[in-house]
Amino acid sequence: MVHVPHLIRDLALILGAAAVTTLLFKRLKQPLVLGYILAGLLVGPNLPLFPTITDQDTIRIWAEIGVIFLLFNLGLEFSIKKLAQVGGTAALTGIIEISGMMGLGYLTGQVLGWSTMDSIFLGGIVAISSTTIIFRAFDELGVKTQQFAGLVFGILIIEDLVAILLLVLLSTLAVTNQLFSPEMVMAVVKLVFFLVIWFLGGIFLIPSFLRTNRTFMSDETLLVIALALCLGMVILVTNVGFSPALGAFIMGSILAETLFAERIEHLLKPIRDLFGAVFFVSVGMLIDPAMLVRYAGPIALLTVVVILGKALYVTVGALVAGQPLKGALQTGMSLTQIGEFSFIIATLGVSLRVTSEFLYPIAVGVSALTAFTTPYLIRAAGPVSGWLEGRLSKRTRMILSSYSTGAQTIGSVSDWRLLIRAYLQNILVNMVVVVGIILLASRGLLPFLLREELGRPWAQALTGLVSLVLMLPFLWALALKPVSPPLYTHIWNEEKAYRGPLVVLNNGRIVLALGLILLYLNQLFSFTLMIGAIVLLLMIWWLIGRRIPFLYELIEKQFLVNLHARQLQEVARPGRNLLPWDAHLAYVDVVPESASVGKTLEELAVRERYGVNIVSIERGSITRLVPTRDDRLFPGDKLAVIGTDQQLEQFRTLVEANDTPGDAPGQEVSLERIMVDETFPYIGQTIRRSGIRERTQGLIVGIEREGRRLLNPDSSTVFLPGDVVWLAGNTRLIRDMQKQMRDQ
Template sequence: MAHLPNLIIDLAIILGTAAVTTLLFKWLKQPLVLGYILAGVLVGPKFSLFPTISDPETIRIWADIGVIVLLFSLGLEFNIKKLVKVGGTASMTGAFEISAMILLGYLTGMALGWSTMDSIFLGGIVSISSTTIIIRAFDELGIKTQQFAGIVFGVLVIEDIAAVLLLVLLSTLAVSNQFFSAEMLVAIMKLGFFLVIWFLGGIFLVPSLLRSGRKFITDETLLIVSLALCLLMVVFATSVGFSPALGAFIMGSILAGTIYAERIETLLTSIKDLFGAVFFVSVGMLIDPELLVQYAGPIALITVVVILGKAVNVTLGALIVGQPLKQSIQTGMSLAQIGEFSFIIAALGLNLKVTSAFLYPIAVGVSALTAFTTPYMIRASGSICTWVESKLSSRTRLFLTSYSSGAQTIGSVSDWYQLVREHLQIMIVNTAVILGIILISSRWLLPIITAEVVGKPYDGILAGFLSFFLMTPFLWALVLKRINRPVYTRLWTERKSYRGPLVTLAVTRGLLGLGLILLFLQQFFSVSLLLFVLVIAGGIWLVVGKRLPFIYDLIEKRFLVNLNARQIYQENRMGRNLLPWDAHLSYFEVSAESPGAGFTLSELALREKYGVNVISIARGSMTMLVPGRNERLFPGDKIAVIGTDQQLEHFISLIETQTKEKAQSTPTQEISLQKMAVDESFPFIGESIRNSGIREKTQGLIVGIERQGTRILNPDSTTFFLAGDVIWLAGNTKLIKEFQRENQLRAVK
């Protein structure tokens, strides 16, 4: 009989057991992750009733690959633009909740008598919610179109980023064993620097690489190339002292900005499912059932801490940033669980041997209990909101309503703030790029030149001049690039008090550039060669100096093209909120069985019957913004609709089948909700919406007016604009922003 490797036997045991348990959990309508964990318990060394795997170390290697693939897949769902579009509401809510839960978890661990390191890791474990569990619950409950779901998804993005950063910081903490230490500060600065370098370099190089080879890209080559890029970044991240998970996440987020992101996600699905299953089974293998029984009390306590702590802290965070009470409570109760990232954080402490053995099974037990309670928490959020409102005094309710409305008023960005922000941006970006060039040249290029090209002392001279040639465009931009000339000129000529700060900004940029030049010289040249080097460098600058703006503009344009290559709104499942109103954008696909298919918008009378407005219709590669009354709906059309939660729920029955499957793709043209103030610069004060011609100018609709505390949703076209109004405009983002800029220019004049 031929010898069969232990790995194949172990995989047969793992996948066979997982197949049975996942089918059982699918039948029970529970997360499959819990089925995988149960399979791991059954085939683990602590459970003798079933066959036990013989080579745990090999399975652990597969589990490590599973973590890499999971983080790579997570990165594919995230990109820089998505982070920008999350907005202040979700960002501040997520930051408040994560900070509060880390502190609460730490205090809970200390109250249980655990060690400081166990308590710190518990804080990280309880701070991250489960994206998988929430998406499953939202799908089953059919509430993806509701307004609060958009904030939930935004908070999940912030939590995912925080989880990746926690992996790095907790690893450093485990080594230094001090939270406030020089090592931790260095680690944070090092992490920030490498993140900037990786994202800037990755966004500039990777999409360009894929674009240059697009003629040869098939599904097979795309899968191999993307996995190769992932593993190369994992190797690179590990070589500079970071975790493999961070490298995988970064490469995934870089590829998320390319036009191939959806194809890569589809191709990676089977691989992710396979290695993800092995990872979660390995999670279960580390669980000792006796420990679960022994620590049943702490598991119950931490479960209560997670459910109540997350519900309360997310609700408070949302209220602080100006969300209405109902929406805040719904958001908080949706995020009251922990999941897959908690396992990874717990496994990190176990692998580094800095946490106790009981922490890992406790994290899994709490995750299982909170996953079970999540759907019930979401369902109960409406009733709890009603109960809370009944307990509040009329004065408190009025205060919350006024605060929510006031937090959403339009704030104008001052010229000075705008100019400082742009200066900081160009200083940070170009400083990071120059430091990256110096680092790469001194650590990698110089040794190669020394070993393969020329020896000392010419190796430093050659490497130095190559580095100087590469960094000159960025050095020019850092020191000499004119930033926002109209604003700069206006501040200099009209506001003399700003001349001192403007000169200070210019001097700061010059000193920063000088410091980088001195660092560069120190890395490559001796003092005896300094004068010679400065003369040669000056000659190079004189020769190429006039072309530096052109070269930098080419680099900047290529970067922006790559950054904007994938024009999708990952958050568009919920659209942007019309806050603090209940109305918001949502997207639907007209099904073949839709009762509304084949009828014109006027025949359907959507506004009269359902109270909603159709903002756009995407049909194939064509998108119609603000379609006319005679436009028909056809099967396959993807439409953007604005309305309240109740209106959209009522509207679904007309457009979609009973399965209520939402369209995952979005219109090819960018549409959004924008708000603006009707002030002295607004050209249509006293005119009606119809006569203003705003619809034609912006390809948009006035979908809301806030007037002296009164909100008019979907106002009639005969409504007049009055001074002091705040209007909400839905339509073509580019045209709306141009219209806003025109108003700002009128105000200046």
């Protein structure tokens, strides 16, 4: 008889149970995460009514891999530039919410009589909302294009970053058992240092490597390379002393800046879904139904604490940040749940054996209840805000409106503040790189050379020479590189009293660079040899010193190219960016219940009423490009529409469909930018007479002219030299026309 390993049997049981429960939850329009948890409960050891898995240790290993892939995918969606773009509103709101919920969670644990460690972990568990549940709820409710959704996504980015920090801090706290200790401070400093050095090194090396080998990047090769980079970073981070989840998140955020980010995310999705399912099933396996019944009271209490606490703190934070009352309430009531990061934090407490056995199932129970209530709370936010505004006095409403308007104005920043910020950025970046090279040389290169029996003096000399040569460009930037020359000159000439502080700033940089060199050389050599090393360093500077600024500029330029490559590609992508009007190409579905069904485009007057342009109608296997006013809408039609976020949201209410830009019906329709120059054959002609509509099956949706923006130009508009024309229509025909224009 052929023997089937226990792992295969267990996986068959897990995936079979997950398939049934997720189908059920899909029909009930509930988050699939809850279905996975229920599947884990059914096949776990605490519910003997159903078949139970036999090899729990192996399943836990698979669950750890699932955490790695979940965090890797989260990093791919994160992007360090998104953190810089979320703005002060999301950052301030997120900080107020997280601080308030951690304090409220801790106090609730103390009121329930729990231990200090249980209460601290509970604070971390209730502080982080669920990205997965919110994205799914927004998609199902069709509110992704509303203004408050952008603030919610920004807060989620802040929460993800804080959650990573919490994993490190809670791990350190579990080991030291002290809330405020030197080890905790060192853990934070160490985390910040390695985050910066990994990000700088990763952005400089990895995108360059991928771009150099892009011709060989088949889907299979790219997936293997991405997984290798992810697991390699996991090993590196673990050896340094951090959690594997942090390594996966870091590598994902690095790859998020590359041109391959979307492709990697697409290739990773099946693997992430598989291992993620195993992780959430393993979460359910740890649930003891008897424990849930026993602690039903704390679960109900914490559910109320999460819903009311998050709604209150997020709303207050958004109001303090200058948001209007309605938007603040909508944001607050959208974040009233806990999810995947809460599971990871609870799992950390279990694995480190510092939390009680009841905390984990309580966290899962609270997550299930709050996930269930999230869609209803999001839907109720509008009526609640209207009810609350009606109860407020006229004076209170005026104060809130005045504060919101004033908080969103742009304030001035002093020249000194800008200059000091530039100096601090220069010092931090270059000092971190120099220290990173020192650590790599002293802890990597030197031990390697000693193992090769090179002899300590020679190994030290070679290590010092290599590391100093590598450090020279960054030491020059740290000590001598001009920082914001125009601003520096302006402050220098503005008043003589400012010159002293400016000299101190420059001399301080030089002293810092010299101090780093002396400390490093003192670790490697005796005093006599250190003097020789300094002399050798001066000789190297004399030989190649003039080329060092040029070398640093090359390094800096390559880093910036890698950092902004994906953003530049997005801007250049056809149909993705209609800058003058913040409009874009999106796709909406016409549902059978829509009031637009059976009506012509002339009757609906979508351009006049909503300001959008319908570029195509896809009906089954037939696509009608640039429909006429006599075309009617039917159930199941997929419309390609161009407009701003606000226009699309208003138009969606007509057809009652969600904006799903990822479900494009192919590449037949695109939005192209055409310059009216000497190659343009229709200068002086009207749009109607040029015949562009018939030639390209296209629609001119906008013209930029001498700084003015003409949206939906009339057919009698004449093309003038210097115009920028935005043309939507058949991609192939537009490209053919552009090619003929270039060939003329």
